[in-house]
Amino acid sequence: MKTYPPDKIRNVAVIGSGGTGKTSLCEALLFKAGAISRLGKVDDGNSTSDYDSEEIKRKNSIHTSLLAFEYDEHKINLLDTPGYIDFVGEVYAALSVVEGVIVVVDAVSGVGVGLDTIWGEVNRLDIPKIVVINKLDKNQADYAAKVEEVRKKLGKDCVPVQMPIGKEAGFSGIYNLLKPDGVPEEMKSDYETFREMLIEGTAEVDERILNDFMENKPIPEEEIIEAIHKGIEENHVTPILCTSATKEIGIKELIDEIDYFLPGAQHNKLAKNNGLAATVFKTTIEPHVGELSFIRLFSGEIKPSSSVMNISKGKEERIGQISTLRGKAKIDLPAITAGDIAVLPKLKITHTGDTLGDKTGSELPKTVYPEPVASLSVKPKSKADQEKMALGLSAFMNEDPTFKMHYDPETKETVIYGMGDIHLEIILHRLKERYGVEVETGAPRIPYKETIKGRAKGQGKYKKQTGGRGQYGDTWIEIEPLPRGKGFEFVDKVVGGAIPRNYIPSVEKGIREAMGVGVIAGYPVVDLKVTLFDGSYHEVDSSDMAFKIAASMGFKKVFTEAVPTLLEPIVDITVYAPPEFIGDVTGDLNKRRGRITTIESDKVVAKVPLGELTKYATDLRSFTHGRGTYTFRFSHYEEVPAGTKDKLVAAYTKLKEEGGLLHEK
Ligand SMILES: Nc1nc2c(ncn2[C@@H]2O[C@H](COP(=O)(O)OP(=O)(O)OP(=O)(O)O)[C@@H](O)[C@H]2O)c(=O)[nH]1
Ligand SMILES: [Mg+2]
Incomplete structure (x- = not known):
């Protein structure tokens, strides 16, 4: 495949909720453009984009695929992203390297769940977009209702520029609202509604249209088209189009609109760099190929068999072949030029997020990914x-x-x-x-801790004096609580040589070891002070080992007498969900012993014990229908309530009885 100048390149991410038809739509685009000779199907496991064995098995996308094709003197780099929220990282990576987005909406089920996070990123990056209402051939497909939903959920700047001819199984073609002539009688009322949305939308970006509209004058079609163009480029207008991916309706029109409406690669904000600037936005390991790095070049050029600087690592990287992909098919490129996307095999030191450039270049901004949940x-x-x-x-x-x-x-x-x-x-x-x-x-083990609430003192004595050289160590300690977070303090108050100096470190060591596995539930012991105040020794039989064992035994015994208890980690959690779910979110957090600190229309902030959050990602997703997300970070430790303590102690007792070990030594 030859190289293209940036204004002839369209880098486009196809996004949308799971199963709205993104992969099928990409397949139809490739087929219509003549880039593939057979229209594959996701359900038959032979689509160009979902080629990975896991994707074929699950019948949905897991990875972002690069689908490069040529059409009408343009090169289009489609990035088909997965819709399921688990793979949101793949979508973020794609969004970081495109100048345009196609948002696919299902004509039956609508915008769908889980688009919120991604939509936030699209808006943050200020990427121009096209909305496609797909599956218009299906039973109960309703274009007018979906246009309303899109405008409500994705913004009033979304305006229809097409409408379907025929309904459901009778969906047969596209009516272009930008070139209206001879509107069929049965479409008239919808036409009026859509046309008004279109005029209003363009009036926002073009004063001439606004004035004509106010004065009820006819508006020249060229002005509307011009305004749409300007509106998309400035990201104030988002056109809504109609398709059926599987029946191949509206596909030719969609390719034209990609070329025509979406900005060329020269419009990228990073294209203004001097010299070589490229980012590695994704890495995969392909069977029989090895590691493949996906790169986007913002400026400059890279030739095969050359060297570039990996600026993030401060080292040179050797470049071998350069190619592009159409699904799994590799297509060689003579070079990667400004604005293009390509793949480089077998890079040695380069990973996702790295910048490639000249020796004097600087690192490009890194994508901030959502935190794992x-x-x-x-x-x-x-x-x-x-x-x-x-x-x-x-x-x-x-x-x-x-x-x-x-x-x-x-x-x-x-x-x-x-x-x-x-x-x-x-x-x-x-x-x-x-x-x-x-x-x-x-489930990951929750890092509970053990501590004491009272004071106690007592003896730890280890004596074994039968035959040969014996063992003798004798210690007296007092323990008392320290404030939360203070850890451990050891004080030596032995006087008059009751324990010789050289054995004191062994005493402390013995206590520290005993603190590693608490007596009541096997968790590490914290926040207490141990004072060694007396003891005795034997000229021959005493040793470091004997004192260590004696101290450890003493600590375990005294600890149980000092009102031991358990501490649990508390986290600060922020949950985001649409307003209709906020009540459920709050109720659920209450059940998890959460203390709510803030409730807003779409956000709840609370302090919750970490131990109550196992499976939270799954639960939240299910009761908010995939719309809820959250972040949390550690706050502090607190004493557990009696019920939780009993459960943890019982679990430990059972484990000991079964001969299991909580901690491998
Ligand atoms: N009737 C009809 N079915 C469609 C259309 N487009 C896609 N489908 C079907 O919808 C299902 C999902 O299609 P995909 O193309 O895998 O959807 P996707 O958005 O890529 O899904 P994810 O990658 O998992 O998010 C498949 O069974 C497709 O055959 C369409 O226009 N009409
Ligand atoms: Mg897909």
Whole structure:
């Protein structure tokens, strides 16, 4: 494929809720443009975009696919994004490199769930867009109602520029509201409504139209078309179009509108750079190909078999081949030029988010991805796989900015974080496929802590003096609570050499070790002061080991006498949901022992125990029909209520009885 100047390139992300027909629409566009010779189907597993084995199995998109094609002296780089909220990271990546967006709306079920977060990002980036109402061939498809819904949910700047000819199975073609002539009788009333929306929308951006409209004068069609153009470019007007992807209606018109309405690549705000500037917006690992880096070039040029600077890493990167993709099909390019999107195989040091440029270049702004909301604790089925698991998971972190992994040395467990249960499920499936590592999963262990509310003192004595060299250590300690967050304090008040100086560090060590696994529920002990005030020793039999054991035994005993209790982590949570769900959100947080601090029309802020939030991502999604999102961060520790304490103690007792270990030593 040849190279194109930026004004002939259209970089377009296709977005929309799950199942609205994005992939089918892309397929129809490729077919109509002659880029593929057969119209594939998502349901038959042979669409160009959903080629990955998991996508074929699940019959929906998981990854953003690059679908490059040429049409009428233009090059169009479609980025078909997944609609399901678990893969929102893929959508953010696509949005960071396009000048135009196609929002696909289902003519039956409407805008759908889960578009809110993405819509926020589209508006933040101020990207011009086209709305497509698809599936107009289906039973109960209702264009007028969906236009109303789009205007209500996505904004009044969305105006119809087309209307369908025929309804449902009788949907047969497109009526262009910009070139109205001979409106069929049965379409007249809808026509009047849509035409008024169109004029009002363009009047917002063009004073001539506004004046003519106020004075009830006829408005020249060229002025409307001009105003639409200007309105889209300035992002004050969003045209609404009609299609059926599977019946291939409105597709030719859509390609024309992409060329005609959406801005060329030269309009990107980053195109003004001097010299080479490119961003790596996505990385995949393709079977038989290896790592592929998706790059968007804002300015300059990269030739095959050359070197560029990876500015983020401060190192040179070798470039081999340059190609583009149409689904999984690779198409060679003679170079990547300003404005274009391409893929580079087998880069050594480069990962998602990196900037490629000249030696003197500076790093491009990085995309800020939403914080992961789902988590799982994972453990390899075979212990020997521990290292391979860590290797695989950290490779996935480089590929996918919405996936995170964390090893908690305190609980000795690996926790993975993602955008939803399905996201994590797919990650683990990939871990098995690519690295051969199978894992067991569980809810992540909540980092409870143990502490005391009272004071107590007592003796810890370890004595073994039968045959050979014996063991002797004897300690007296007092323990008392410290304020929350103060950790641990050890005070040595031994006088008169009751315990020789050289054994004191072993006493402290013994206590610290005992604090690692609390006596009441196996959690680490915090916020207390231990004073060593007396003891005794034996000339021959005393040793570091004997004093360590004695101190540890003493601590465990005295701890239980000092009114021990459990602490739980409390987090600050902010939940966003449409106003109609705010009541449910609040009620649910109350059930989770949450203390609500703020309620707004579409937002609730609360303090909630972390232990009550397991499965929150899934629950929130289900009772808000996918519309709710949330973020949280650690706030502080608080004493658990009696009921929770009993449960945790019972779980620990059971575990000990079964011979299980809460902490591997
Ligand atoms: N009747 C009818 N069905 C359609 C049309 N477009 C898509 N479909 C069907 O709708 C279903 C979902 O289509 P996809 O193209 O996978 O939708 P998507 O938006 O890419 O879905 P995700 O990638 O999972 O978000 C499939 O069964 C399609 O055959 C259409 O115009 N008319
Ligand atoms: Mg899809």
